[in-house]
Amino acid sequence: MTTLTKKRLMYLSGEDYYFFTYSTLILLHVLKCENGRYFKDYRKIPFLIDITKDENALFILERALQETDKLSDERVKRKLNDIDKEYLFRSYSSGVARRSEILKLLFTLEKSSYVSLRRGERDFEIDVTLNIEAVPPDFFSAIVFGSDIRNIKRLQASIKRLSTLTLSTMIERIYDNNGVKTWAL
Amino acid sequence: MGSLRINQLIYRGDLYHFISPIFDQNIVLVEGDNGTGKTTFCNLIYYGLGGKVKEFSKESDRKHTEITTDSNNFVELYVSISGNDFQLRRLIDDNDITVTPCTNLLDEEGQIIGFSTVEHAAATKILPINRSPTNRFIFSDWILEELGISVVDFYYGYTTFKINFTELARLIYHDQQPNPELIFKQLDVKTNYINDSELLRKAIFELLIGKSFSDYYDSIANAKDAEKEKLVARSLLTEYQTLADQLRGSKEVKNRNFLEAERNELEHQLERLHESRRSFKRNRTSDSASETAIQNIKELLMQSELNLSSSKERIISLFDEKTKLVRVKNSTAGEIGQINKIIHSHDQLNLFSADTCPYCLTKVMRVAGHCVCGSEIDEKQYERFFYTSQEYKEILKAKTKTLSTIEDAINDCEAELDICKEIINRTEHEAIRLRSILREKVGQLDEQVDIESLNDIDDKILDVRETIALLTQQIATESKLEKLNSDYELKRESHQNAELKMRGLENAVKMEISAKVSAFSVIYNRLMTTTLKDCRSARISLENYLPVINNGEYKEASSGVSIRLMYYLTMMEMPLAYNDVPFPKFLLIDTPETAGIELDNLRNCIKQIEHFNSFGKPFQTIITTGLKKYPESFKKYRVLYMANKGEALLKSNLPS
Numbered sequence: 001m002t003t004l005t006k007k008r009l010m011y012l013s014g015e016d017y018y019f020f021t022y023s024t025l026i027l028l029h030v031l032k033c034e035n036g037r038y039f040k041d042y043r044k045i046p047f048l049i050d051i052t053k054d055e056n057a058l059f060i061l062e063r064a065l066q067e068t069d070k071l072s073d074e075r076v077k078r079k080l081n082d083i084d085k086e087y088l089f090r091s092y093s094s095g096v097a098r099r100s101e102i103l104k105l106l107f108t109l110e111k112s113s114y115v116s117l118r119r120g121e122r123d124f125e126i127d128v129t130l131n132i133e134a135v136p137p138d139f140f141s142a143i144v145f146g147s148d149i150r151n152i153k154r155l156q157a158s159i160k161r162l163s164t165l166t167l168s169t170m171i172e173r174i175y176d177n178n179g180v181k182t183w184a185l
Numbered sequence: 186m187g188s189l190r191i192n193q194l195i196y197r198g199d200l201y202h203f204i205s206p207i208f209d210q211n212i213v214l215v216e217g218d219n220g221t222g223k224t225t226f227c228n229l230i231y232y233g234l235g236g237k238v239k240e241f242s243k244e245s246d247r248k249h250t251e252i253t254t255d256s257n258n259f260v261e262l263y264v265s266i267s268g269n270d271f272q273l274r275r276l277i278d279d280n281d282i283t284v285t286p287c288t289n290l291l292d293e294e295g296q297i298i299g300f301s302t303v304e305h306a307a308a309t310k311i312l313p314i315n316r317s318p319t320n321r322f323i324f325s326d327w328i329l330e331e332l333g334i335s336v337v338d339f340y341y342g343y344t345t346f347k348i349n350f351t352e353l354a355r356l357i358y359h360d361q362q363p364n365p366e367l368i369f370k371q372l373d374v375k376t377n378y379i380n381d382s383e384l385l386r387k388a389i390f391e392l393l394i395g396k397s398f399s400d401y402y403d404s405i406a407n408a409k410d411a412e413k414e415k416l417v418a419r420s421l422l423t424e425y426q427t428l429a430d431q432l433r434g435s436k437e438v439k440n441r442n443f444l445e446a447e448r449n450e451l452e453h454q455l456e457r458l459h460e461s462r463r464s465f466k467r468n469r470t471s472d473s474a475s476e477t478a479i480q481n482i483k484e485l486l487m488q489s490e491l492n493l494s495s496s497k498e499r500i501i502s503l504f505d506e507k508t509k510l511v512r513v514k515n516s517t518a519g520e521i522g523q524i525n526k527i528i529h530s531h532d533q534l535n536l537f538s539a540d541t542c543p544y545c546l547t548k549v550m551r552v553a554g555h556c557v558c559g560s561e562i563d564e565k566q567y568e569r570f571f572y573t574s575q576e577y578k579e580i581l582k583a584k585t586k587t588l589s590t591i592e593d594a595i596n597d598c599e600a601e602l603d604i605c606k607e608i609i610n611r612t613e614h615e616a617i618r619l620r621s622i623l624r625e626k627v628g629q630l631d632e633q634v635d636i637e638s639l640n641d642i643d644d645k646i647l648d649v650r651e652t653i654a655l656l657t658q659q660i661a662t663e664s665k666l667e668k669l670n671s672d673y674e675l676k677r678e679s680h681q682n683a684e685l686k687m688r689g690l691e692n693a694v695k696m697e698i699s700a701k702v703s704a705f706s707v708i709y710n711r712l713m714t715t716t717l718k719d720c721r722s723a724r725i726s727l728e729n730y731l732p733v734i735n736n737g738e739y740k741e742a743s744s745g746v747s748i749r750l751m752y753y754l755t756m757m758e759m760p761l762a763y764n765d766v767p768f769p770k771f772l773l774i775d776t777p778e779t780a781g782i783e784l785d786n787l788r789n790c791i792k793q794i795e796h797f798n799s800f801g802k803p804f805q806t807i808i809t810t811g812l813k814k815y816p817e818s819f820k821k822y823r824v825l826y827m828a829n830k831g832e833a834l835l836k837s838n839l840p841s
Binding site: 007008011013014016017018019021022053104105107108109111112114135136138139141144145147148 | 520522523524525526527529530531533534536537545546547571572576579580583
């Protein structure tokens with residue numbers, strides 16, 4: 001077996017650092033966290049990447065949030081069916097697992113000047129902003145990333161102030177309110 | 186013939202008592218002054234034998250004060266009836282008599298000294314005095330049975346009653362009677378004229394004197410009963426005859442034999458009809474061609490159903506497969522899109538290379554032929570975590586090829602789905618067609634059976650069955666008729682026999698009574714001419730058995746006592762002189778002088794009683810008289826002497 005064949009078989013596009021890279025850059029770009037406008041708390045990024053990469057997760061969340069909005073009493077948690085709940089839970093656990101990789105990537109991107117980082121309001125909080133000038137002008141091609149941009153905008157429409165929300169509020173809105181069991185981060 | 190003898194009379198109450206001596210003798214004389222209780226003595230005996238005594242009733246105008254004011258009082262008689270000994274006990278104002286067999290205790294000379302009922306207590310009977318629907322066997326029936334006198338039904342007009350002991354006692358108990366010419370003791374209670382009819386009095390005389398009269402009266406009763414039964418049987422027969430006629434309707438009369446023959450014929454016909462019906466059914470099952478065709482179609486249908494089922498299973502699995510393939514295709518397409526973006530990012534940003542540290546992601550200044558860790562490696566075999574543009578393109582190419590392969594598989598799957606759908610469609614149509622053929626075949630099978638003929642047979646069977654049922658009913662009716670008829674014949678015959686027997690007995694009775702009346706007249710004549718000086722001849726009439734003195738010309742009123750007393754004495758002498766006279770050889774005579782008679786004459790009359798001793802047969806005459814109003818020779822018979830009221834019959838229980 002050739003080395004190439006081996007590498008090809010071992011390749012997982014969802015684990016590729018470039019996947020996390022472009023996802024993070026597009027997220028910051030669409031949320032307009034550029035040139036000193038900081039995206040609050042990097043820990044939200046892996047959850048958002050996971051949801052926006054997947055039409056299904058996004059669809060479940062959109063429908064769930066619509067239903068929740070209709071209910072006047074916020075304490076009433078919408079009951080998702082078990083399969084949808086499981087889907088969301090997988091997104092949650094993947095988001096938790098990717099945190100350190102995202103942090104590592106952010107430091108690399110900072111070195112390359114694509115992003116700037118700063119300490120957040122609380123411990124463990126690191127805010128991110130995209131240095132748009134450092135990114136090659138053809139990078140954010142709508143032809144290439146059309147679906148990703150669309151997905152982020154859809155999520156943005158469902159959950160307001162994505163860039164400024166605290167991690168816990170976001171987790172609550174996306175997972176807790178839909179009956180997904182989470183744990184303290 | 187039977188006999189009656191009183192051995193002792195006892196009266197006990199809370200206030201008074203009387204215990205007579207034991208008088209086991211033929212002639213018993215009770216002497217007493219007026220008002221000492223002679224009549225009470227007789228009445229107590231009569232009461233103890235079931236008679237009704239007005240004076241003992243609390244409601245009576247002439248009530249006996251001591252007895253009616255006493256309480257818990259009763260009469261006890263020790264009697265011998267036709268050689269058997271009994272204790273009879275009757276409570277005053279009560280209508281039952283307790284009969285207990287007893288043993289007479291005798292002394293060395295054979296004289297009775299007492300009675301014992303102890304060993305017979307179990308045989309005690311309580312017998313009612315009055316007859317009623319619930320009391321069929323009464324005291325009278327018992328005592329008459331013991332005396333050997335039949336209990337006969339007496340027919341008078343339309344009514345019938347049994348002649349009881351108290352009726353017969355009208356010629357046994359010579360009570361005090363203001364009008365002795367009537368001879369018979371007055372009735373205890375006169376309820377209607379029948380009770381005292383001449384016919385009844387004649388019957389009493391006949392029953393006591395004639396041996397065949399019991400039989401004769403029995404035969405009358407039997408004849409009447411047989412006639413009644415005959416009439417019932419005849420009315421039943423007539424009734425049933427009408428019913429049978431109605432059942433038969435307009436059909437001609439047929440007897441049972443003809444009806445049974447007809448029914449047998451019809452039963453055979455029914456058998457034949459059933460047989461032809463069975464053969465119809467056999468015809469149907471023997472049509473094997475249609476059966477086989479139907480069987481074949483059924484098998485084809487079954488096969489097509491099985492095919493359909495397996496095709497449906499296949500289509501489900503194909504859909505499942507297609508869904509999985511589409512899912513893989515989508516995920517592969519997604520991956521291809523991602524790889525494209527990754528390639529774009531790599532080209533634009535060029536962030537990672539083979540010299541990027543997998544831990545810190547910074548660029549490593551690596552020596553050629555060595556890993557980032559410093560180990561020697563074959564550069565070609567060095568597996569890195571990062572890929573070159575070329576490598577990414579190769580991966581993309583492979584993924585694209587995979588996608589195309591998946592699409593091919595999906596297309597194959599779809600083609601197979603189409604085929605499968607087509608098969609299902611075809612199979613379903615085939616099943617519909619087979620079903621329709623099957624229906625047609627089954628329809629044809631029914632048409633082959635000749636329903637019309639079968640219906641005809643069924644109708645005929647029903648008709649025959651109905652006729653058989655009707656015949657069976659008629660046969661039952663005829664059988665019943667036959668039975669009723671033979672029953673009627675039997676009853677008619679037994680009635681005829683009873684009538685004949687009655688007629689036969691009637692003649693015998695007539696002859697007997699004629700002889701008995703002659704014999705009675707001889708004795709009566711002797712007694713009368715002996716005791717009445719102006720009596721030249723005395724006899725009794727054959728018509729009413731009443732005395733005719735001097736051929737009916739004798740009208741002396743003062744001779745009434747003699748006429749009556751001698752009549753009773755003749756009654757008594759008859760069974761002593763002739764063996765075939767049922768009279769129980771017992772007379773109870775209460776103070777005969779009361780009706781007014783010269784003393785000598787009276788003594789002479791009473792003296793005639795002694796004549797009975799000459800027959801050498803046991804008998805008993807109990808007579809009460811006033812003080813010294815009896816022949817001197819009778820003193821030896823005296824068992825009780827009540828000289829004045831101080832020695833009255835009933836003794837107070839209080840110490841004097």
